[in-house]
Amino acid sequence: MSRRTDASAALFDRALAVTPGGVNSPVRAFNAVGGTPRFIRSAAGAWLTDVDGNEYVDLICSWGPMLLGHAHPEVQARVAEAVTRGTSYGTPTEPEVELAEEIVARTPVERVRFVSSGTEATMSAIRLARGFTGRDVIVKFAGCYHGHVDSLLASAGSGLATFAVPGTPGVPVSSTELTVVLPYNDRAAVEKVFAEHPDRIACLITEAAPGNMGVVPPEPGFNAFLAETCARHGALFVSDEVMTGFRASRLGQWGLDGAVEGWRPDLMTFGKVMGGGFPAAAFGGRADVMSRLAPEGPVYQAGTLSGNPIATTAGLTTLRLATDEVYAHIGGAAETIKAAASEALSAAGVTHVVQSTGTMFSIFLSPGVDGRVRDFSEASSTDATAYGAFFHAMLDAGVYLPPSAYEAWFLSSAHDDRAVQTVLDALPDAARAAARAQETHA
């Protein structure tokens, strides 16, 4: 039984007339799954309400930020109180110092600079890495998304260790001809690129644990290997924790590897959770590297709304409330949903792989290779048509999954028994819908 979507459809028509594709970020348009994008009117805890009055358990949590659920009373109260003092001054403020202190206390970064989006954070980290090293080449992995930075919207060139080609029209060849794109989890490819471009690589940037091709965890020791290889060649290791930061664990992905193994990235990028649902992001790292940044050093970087007092208040309140109990709760709910999804898909005969890192997980509707997905080419074998059927069956049953087969599923501390049970109840029918879609297009 499909839900009414008249009000969403009417708003989408209006949006299409004034906004490309009717949305302000492509995945929201449902192009990968079809159907009418739901326009959300409000949200509370684990639940979204759309403009037709339909309620959904939210499994995207604004693509990661809403770690405590929507409209958390304390975050709301602090933000409301902060707004009474004005919303932006273009001067330094106390909340940004407090948020910087919190991030420095919780991560291996020694200095941090705030920006307004994850894209700005990675773009600025790349510039700083180039300014610090005096080198120009950057290395990234296929399937890792670091925002819509020209030099990072790159596809692999014709061979390993060759320079990349633009990943989208509008990116000039000159922006990607200093970028090398490698297969993820491939140590030999990393060794080869450093051997082929000695003294030219400014940095290697990676998602600390990729979540933008579905969750593809680093193989044990892979991040440590990257850090060590960069150090050996005088390049900086940039760990992008925009998605995983304060999400995969209390200390992000670093808490699951570097903190245990005893190494630290040279630079890190953060966003999402640290903004508490507001546009705030950051990059930070070694003090000697960060001191190359203006006004202390010569590498220019700036922002009118950087460190905005409302955004930093929301982020600070969120991080202070993000206790071990919060992560334990989210981890428990994630385990329950993962197990139930896998059971439902198996019962329906749908081959799948469930992968996770900390509290983040995703489900590939494909056999993977030896039951695992290790890189972008393996992730690409997921059955997007079957996922579309699965997604719509879940949506009809009141569960809002990511509208794309290549995304992580996000939970919050507000996902209580009722929310989790709604997901569990929806899974068997959705798995059967995926199986039927596979039969039809087989």
Ligand SMILES: Cc1ncc(COP(=O)(O)O)c(C=O)c1O
């Ligand atoms: C790992 C990673 N880096 C960077 C970004 C870009 O962040 P933003 O969308 O805030 O520009 C994202 C966004 O999803 C991300 O997941």
